[in-house]
Amino acid sequence: MKTLRSFVSVPLALLLCFPVSAYADDVSNLAGLLDEPVVSTASRTAETAGLAPATTSVITAEDLRRHGIGSLDEAINFLALGMIAEPSYGTPEIGTRGVLLSGDYGNHVLLLVDGHAVNEPWDGTAYYDRSAAVPMDLVDHIEVILGPGSVLYGSSAMLGVINVITKRAKDYPGLHLVADGGYPASGRAAGGYGTEFELMGRQGELTAGVLLFLGLCTRAGALIAIWMNLNYLMMKGWLNNDAFNDRTWIVCHVVVFLTGAGLVAGLDGALSRFLPSWLTGAERGRQPAPAPGPEPAPEPAPSH
Amino acid sequence: MAGDRMFLVVLALVLAVPGTVRAGDVAVPIGLQAELLFAVAGHDRNLSARSGGVVRTLILTKGTDDSARCAAQFKAAAVARSAVAGLPHSVEVASFTTASALAQVCHARRIAIVYLTPGFTGAEVAAIGQALEGGNVLTVSASSTMVTRGAVLGFDLVSGRAKLLVDPIQAAKQRVAFGADVLGLMTVPR
Numbered sequence: 001m002k003t004l005r006s007f008v009s010v011p012l013a014l015l016l017c018f019p020v021s022a023y024a025d026d027v028s029n030l031a032g033l034l035d036e037p038v039v040s041t042a043s044r045t046a047e048t049a050g051l052a053p054a055t056t057s058v059i060t061a062e063d064l065r066r067h068g069i070g071s072l073d074e075a076i077n078f079l080a081l082g083m084i085a086e087p088s089y090g091t092p093e094i095g096t097r098g099v100l101l102s103g104d105y106g107n108h109v110l111l112l113v114d115g116h117a118v119n120e121p122w123d124g125t126a127y128y129d130r131s132a133a134v135p136m137d138l139v140d141h142i143e144v145i146l147g148p149g150s151v152l153y154g155s156s157a158m159l160g161v162i163n164v165i166t167k168r169a170k171d172y173p174g175l176h177l178v179a180d181g182g183y184p185a186s187g188r189a190a191g192g193y194g195t196e197f198e199l200m201g202r203q204g205e206l207t208a209g210v211l212l213f214l215g216l217c218t219r220a221g222a223l224i225a226i227w228m229n230l231n232y233l234m235m236k237g238w239l240n241n242d243a244f245n246d247r248t249w250i251v252c253h254v255v256v257f258l259t260g261a262g263l264v265a266g267l268d269g270a271l272s273r274f275l276p277s278w279l280t281g282a283e284r285g286r287q288p289a290p291a292p293g294p295e296p297a298p299e300p301a302p303s304h
Numbered sequence: 305m306a307g308d309r310m311f312l313v314v315l316a317l318v319l320a321v322p323g324t325v326r327a328g329d330v331a332v333p334i335g336l337q338a339e340l341l342f343a344v345a346g347h348d349r350n351l352s353a354r355s356g357g358v359v360r361t362l363i364l365t366k367g368t369d370d371s372a373r374c375a376a377q378f379k380a381a382a383v384a385r386s387a388v389a390g391l392p393h394s395v396e397v398a399s400f401t402t403a404s405a406l407a408q409v410c411h412a413r414r415i416a417i418v419y420l421t422p423g424f425t426g427a428e429v430a431a432i433g434q435a436l437e438g439g440n441v442l443t444v445s446a447s448s449t450m451v452t453r454g455a456v457l458g459f460d461l462v463s464g465r466a467k468l469l470v471d472p473i474q475a476a477k478q479r480v481a482f483g484a485d486v487l488g489l490m491t492v493p494r
Contacts, residue, residue: 030340033340048333140462196449
């Protein structure tokens with residue numbers, strides 16, 4: 001009886017197991033494809049990280065939120081991949097392990113926002129403490145390439161390239177308000193809005209964010225900050241507390257970020273209808289395309 | 305009144321310039337789209353019934369640069385797949401004329417998969433989805449926004465990872481049936 005049971009149960013178990021395991025492998029293959037990082041910094045086009053010609057480290061919005069990262073320099077130090085950001089009087093200085101050129105204001109590392117360089121054109125300074133003028137809540141992910149990238153990006157990319165990719169409106173729908181900080185040292189408040197719309201038959205989107213940094217410092221520190229950041233709002237503190245005296249100031253940085261997509265495409269399509277063809281280059285009276293069908297057979301190669 | 309219009313035009317241009325450039329950068333690579341599509345198509349329970357022994361993929365194009373570029377890249381990736389779910393695979397390219405003509409071609413040639421390149425408007429994709437209702441074909445859009453308009457499947461990029469979007473209602477109308485384990489890897493857009 002025991003032999004008979006084994007005789008039946010073993011083939012039955014094998015029969016049940018094989019198709020299930022094969023199917024699970026296929027799903028895991030699909031899950032592996034979905035988990036493959038897609039980067040766009042290494043060659044200026046979207047590609048899977050495995051095919052990219054440079055090693056790219058990625059920190060996602062979920063990482064930023066989960067670990068309470070409030071600025072770009074914190075994110076770079078969080079990655080701990082050899083690129084470091086050190087605090088300074090002005091903007092944090094950035095370098096790589098063994099190469100931190102003090103006083104270069106980060107002009108040996110190229111900072112991109114959605115692929116556009118934001119280093120100042122005069123001296124190449126990039127502002128990492130204000131998150132490259134992008135509220136961190138609008139950041140979709142940050143790509144960091146350690147190593148020279150000047151062949152592709154020109155000057156400022158000697159030590160590395162940092163690309164901040166912002167969220168699309170569909171991933172940031174509605175109104176968002178965020179406030180965090182540590183008493184009494186600093187505070188941060190942010191608001192953002194994202195929406196999608198259709199303009200003249202074209203898809204469009206709009207994302208906007210406002211970020212407010214608050215930080216306490218001495219009057220001397222505030223004066224240095226004024227000198228360094230004339231384009232940022234600064235106001236004197238009004239808090240009535242023993243910890244705050246007349247020499248304590250509140251430094252306030254306001255960052256506004258706006259982006260829209262599809263508006264130019266929609267306007268271009270709409271305006272081109274009213275413009276003469278010699279100006280737009282469009283073909284008037286284009287013949288309708290032929291119905292779908294098989295591709296024509298290739299012509300035979302000429303014989304010699 | 306004229307001042308208001310001028311203000312709106314200037315505002316639109318100011319807002320649109322960075323975003324328009326960015327919109328082209330953020331997309332799922334075409335090669336990865338092809339890999340994902342054929343991996344997912346293998347999990348469609350009706351694929352073998354609809355294909356009739358050969359899985360035929362139709363790449364539908366519009367007369368734009370983006371569409372042509374995408375079609376060329378997708379075709380290069382698709383023809384490399386000689387088999388899908390164990391069945392022979394063939395690839396065709398055609399220009400879009402009307403949704404009804406597309407439905408007739410799909411029915412006559414037993415097209416199993418229709419890949420919509422960028423450039424289709426929401427109204428065109430909605431017409432395609434309506435024309436293919438009751439048919440037996442999987443429509444896939446390179447653009448994520450077209451999934452809510454009438455395409456069954458689409459691709460999106462969030463936090464540097466590709467995502468599969470699916471419209472289960474449209475999938476049922478076009479007799480596309482994925483298993484629960486595959487649907488668990490997909491996202492249903494709002």
